[in-house]
Amino acid sequence: MPPDAHFQPADSSPRQAAWAGARATLPLIVGAIPFGILFGTLAVPSGLSVGATLAMSLFVFAGSAQFIALGLLASGVGVGVIIATTFVVNLRHLLYAAALVERVKDLPQRWRIPMAFWLTDETFAAVSSRLLQEKADPYAHWFYLGSALAMYGNWQLCTWLGLGLGELFPDMTGWGLDFAMSVTFIGMVTPYLRSRPMWLCVVTAGAMALATWDLPHKLGLIVAALSGIALGYASHRLLQYKEVA
């Protein structure tokens, strides 16, 4: 599709585009604040040092994987299992990258590398409506950068804040704040529940997680997730096949 000569982006400079990206991310930042604070609060009681907590937010920058790592650490699981679980949990970012690859592939590596590092659920949600358009958009990557820096800065601040609060109120871990993660994930799963294969996937994963919860090294998480993916995908194919036949 040729670029649309009449298309005028709302911004006319890299700086304006970056600000627009940050503003588009604001609602998602509001949701990420309690999540980030809770991560900082739970990290030290879960067995992570203060330095490692800050380093994890700085270098890994993946909210749900960071949370899960804390849960696994607290139950005494080995490093290898935590890294394998991180891999499975973060596989969903491949989907986001695939969706945006047309917009990104002609940028130089000095753009592609940091953009990939900052690819999160939130930034994808904030930038996809603009970046998935097929119009010429010379500042699209600046828009992305603004969104990513806002998320990244907020995540670092909330980690700091959570570490401080956890030190002030050492019994915070017994307050049941861990339920915040469960309820956040419930809110993240429900948008998927729009087809029968998705329901089958989720019910299978949940049942298998219960059936395998006492497996060593928390391997039940991976077994349950793979079972859900397999049954969900198999039923998806079956439905496709029935439609064609």
Add this chain to the structure above:
Amino acid sequence: MKEVLLIGGMFAVTFGIRYALWGTAGRFRFPPWLSDALGFVPPAVLTAIIVPAVLIPDGRAIHAGLDNPYLIAAVASLAIALWRRNLLVTIVFGMTLFMVLKWGIGL
């Protein structure tokens, strides 16, 4: 040393996943079946985390009764999430109900 390994490893797999397609500038593409299957990854993984966290909150035994505030608040939050389809509403409702059950009623 263990923490350096942990964070280095988590960084490597996370960045690897995020950069794999962009680094090769789209020369590598998924076959359609693989992107279909990948679509099931997020809900499967998140559910496999939620269910034990809610039903086995102490990490020792399954608590499926009405005396488990995690379970009650999770079921109610799921209903609100399906009804309102709004992440913030779901989180605020779920946390509030949980706090009422745990501290107000003392479950």
